Amino acid sequence: QKEVEQDPGPLSVPEGAIVSLNCTYSNSAFQYFMWYRQYSRKGPELLMYTYSSGNKEDGRFTAQVDKSSKYISLFIRDSQPSDSATYLCAVSYNQGGKLIFGQGTELSVKP
């Protein structure tokens, strides 16, 4: 079993839709949770960063961490064609520690 599981998709939605992306993880010791966006042939770009449980909002993006369920989510409101990319969740045990990534979900937002 992988330490972080993520549905690879692909996921296709119409412009303006609400997108929900999810990951589950196996080890309750993870404390740091991140979402990265990766465009084709580019490096991952940090979108959201959360320590421990709770919600964090940044513009159209909301990240949720539920440590009791070992479940992390990213919601994208009013999705745009420019949001079309691969979204990677990542977790870490400690500050400065290595990141463990999910497989990534490929998202396509159709105009």
Place this chain on the structure above:
Amino acid sequence: GAGVSQSPSNKVTEKGKDVELRCDPISGHTALYWYRQSLGQGLEFLIYFQGNSAPDKSGLPSDRFSAERTGGSVSTLTIQRTQQEDSAVYLCASSSWWDGGGNEQFFGPGTRLTVL
């Protein structure tokens, strides 16, 4: 610099040759990480540097892989006697967490390695 830079952006080599990949982190970031991204394995950690020392090398797949960092800045990842399974995108990231900054890791554009 403005962000993490990596060179070359693409590298094609023949099986059995050695390759060197370079990473230049964000100025002032003392933490530096190497990852590898391949279709079958996703994005995997290779090695972590704090300054010039590497406290975590647990992700290096074999002794053909090595990395060094000098002057607390530029890092080089070396792959000896390359094999076809080494074909992947090699990504470098840096962080300022040790310097009192955030824990976030910022990635470079990667080096796409193809072993023929």
